[in-house]
Amino acid sequence: MTTGWRAIHIDEPRLSFGHDQCAEHPKDGLFLFGPVASGQNPARMDVGVIATPAGLEKYSKWIASIEKFIDVPPPAPNRKRNDANTFVWPGFEAVYGAAWPGKPFxxxxxxxxxxxxxxxxxxxxxxxxxxxxxxxxxxxxxxxxxxxxxxxxxxxxxxxxxxxxxxxxxxxxxxxxxxxxxxxxxxxxxxxxxxxxxxxxxxxxxxxxxxxxxxxxxxxxxxxxxxxxxxxxxxxxxxxxxxxxxxxxxxxxxxxxxxxxxxxxIGGRPWRIADLRDGVCYVGLVFKRIDRPSGRDNACCGAQMFLGSGDGLVFRGAVGPWYSETNDAFHLDQDQAAKLMEMIVRAYKDNHGEAPKELFIHGKTNFEAKEWAGFASAVPQSTKLVGIQIRDNADIKVFRYGANAVMRGTAVVTSETSGYLWTRGYIPRLRTYPGREVPNPLTVEIRRGTADIERVMRDVMSLTKLNFNGAEFCDGLPVTLRFADLVGEILTAGPITPHAPLPFKFYI
Structure with missing residues (x-):
């Protein structure tokens, strides 16, 4: 049982790459071992191009450049080069084992x-x-x-x-x-x-x-x-x-x-979390305010489902009066919460043959009683359902002796259900803190259901390393919430019509 506040450190999550080898940094693993083995990895990049004549010329020029080695630039004048934070590019086929033809498909x-x-x-x-x-x-x-x-x-x-x-x-x-x-x-x-x-x-x-x-x-x-x-x-x-x-x-x-x-x-699998727990599913809630011509509807809801393998699906929910100006928060009613969760559980079953053993819902706000009742009603009894609220916290600062910022992975457990987690901070692998201001922690709180707070924090740390929109060391937010605003904007970028769940890659 957790009593009082205590400081802990969560080790940097490991990523798995080709030949079942592990590394902390995506670029290390891809450079040394290539992408994780998957039947979906392409042997050739069949890419089409929609562009002006000038754009097509620039595309072809860039493809030719990434076929070869690209060195890192020299350091700025009067600045020492940090070799741990600079990465040469070895060439596309050398990294991914796939050819990228210069001529578009x-x-x-x-x-x-x-x-x-x-x-x-x-x-x-x-x-x-x-x-x-x-x-x-x-x-x-x-x-x-x-x-x-x-x-x-x-x-x-x-x-x-x-x-x-x-x-x-x-x-x-x-x-x-x-x-x-x-x-x-x-x-x-x-x-x-x-x-x-x-x-x-x-x-x-x-x-x-x-x-x-x-x-x-x-x-x-x-x-x-x-x-x-x-x-x-x-x-x-x-x-x-x-x-x-x-x-x-x-x-x-x-x-x-x-x-x-x-x-x-294109369908490839760059890397995955090395220490996967079978049957675990993570869901990030997505809300976007909309300006409707009439009526009470003021927001669109959705959800992003992620697995430790990096697979992700986006679900579009209904438009409704989900935003409260009084509380400055988004909440679904019981019926829509149930319908959204039904889609998530059904999609998981379609891919795995059974419901998840554990399902964690990540949200930026708390979960209301009726909203949570809707989620719970759509989950089988065999599935452990947990609601986690994750927020940036600018009010808490931690300093360490010396010139370096607090180390990434530092956590302060404040109770059995809450704590502060620094997903941003000094990274030993990079020998630097890749930021400009004093890093802020995330406030992580178990709002519904039961779980071990340290286990929840380790999961959040792991999910900061599943951003396939680049090859950076990590993000400050877990992938369940990192792209919530972008996904919401695309869901509401035009007339809102229902459609089947689509892979996350359609939205980034």
Missing amino acids: ATCMIDAAELSRRILGADRHQAVYSAVALYEAALRKYLREEDARPQLWFAVVPDDVYKYGRPKSTVPLKLRTPGTRHLGMKAARAILTGGSMFPEEMEAAAVYEYELNFHNQLKARVMDTGQVIQVVKEATLDPPTEKAKAQMQDPATIAWNLSTTSFYK
């Missing part, structure tokens, strides 16, 4: 002039929607006319599309291009709510149902095609100037991160 060309004209439109909703339409139409045309399918699509976008295709971006007056009739959000809401006798008005108003974000809108609008999309800026593949190059990650780091996420999205 498929190519969909985008008219650069037309794309520029559309993204610079005066009406921002029309501009982003019509720019996305070029990429969407090109992809759908290929799928209609061709039988062969690439395993992954690179949507290469010019820098202007990235710059002006975001929610708060504004186009200078001198650059704006005239567009179709400007409705405005207020008029669009009136039409969407009350209807219109004119189809062209309904069509124009529908544009305002989509988020002002090129990346999220493109992912949402092609979700029904079953095609996995990697959106990448042209400047990421080939920086246009030395100044742009200086503002970005170095080429070796870009090669590690973009290659890792591409290998994962």
Whole structure:
């Protein structure tokens, strides 16, 4: 029994790679042993490209560069190089054992002039929607006319599309291009709510149902095609100037991160948690506020299910009045909580033949009684259900003697059900703390069900190492919550319609 406060240290979780070898750092394991053995690992990267002629040229140039060794840049003037925190790139096939042909499996060309004209439109909703339409139409045309399918699509976008295709971006007056009739959000809401006798008005108003974000809108609008999309800026593949190059990650780091996420999205398994517990499932709750034309519905709910192997599924729940302005918190009602959990348990059974032995729900807020009753009603008695609240805590600071920050893995157990966990901090493997400010802990609390708090903290530490969107040492948040905001944005980037659970790779 835990009495009083006590400080402990949780060892760095180990990752498993090829030949059942283990390492703490993804780059160490991939460099020495390659990806974990899996029948899904590709022998060849069959990648399609949707791009302007300039974007296609930059893509080909980048593929040629990652076939070979890329050194790390020299240290900045008057700074000592930290070799533990710099990693050369050995070449794609040397890391992943798969060829990445320079010629795309498929190519969909985008008219650069037309794309520029559309993204610079005066009406921002029309501009982003019509720019996305070029990429969407090109992809759908290929799928209609061709039988062969690439395993992954690179949507290469010019820098202007990235710059002006975001929610708060504004186009200078001198650059704006005239567009179709400007409705405005207020008029669009009136039409969407009350209807219109004119189809062209309904069509124009529908544009305002989509988020002002090129990346999220493109992912949402092609979700029904079953095609996995990697959106990448042209400047990421080939920086246009030395100044742009200086503002970005170095080429070796870009090669590690973009290659890792591409290998994962194409079906490969880069690594997994070494010390897996059979039958354990982790679920992160996803909520996103929405601005509906009318009614009480103010949020969309969803969930991300993860296993220690790194497999992940995203479930879309219902739209409803889940957000409380009074409490500044999201909660489901009992019925919707049960329906969401039913989908999760069913998906787990489909993949494993039986229900999970343990199911941990991670959320940023507490679980209300009726909400928890809904979750519990959909879980078989053989499954141990536990609710964990995880929050960033900026009020607690821990300092150590010397120049280094508190060590990652430091934890203070405050009770049998709660404690503080430093997932950010000094990392011995890197011989540095990869951050700028004093690291904050996570507050980890067992809110529902029973579990060992130290076991829960070890699980959270392990889940900080399952981010296949790059090849970094770790994250500050477990993967169950790390991408919750991004997944929520894509779930609500367009009209909210039900669809079957999709792998996590569709959303990152």
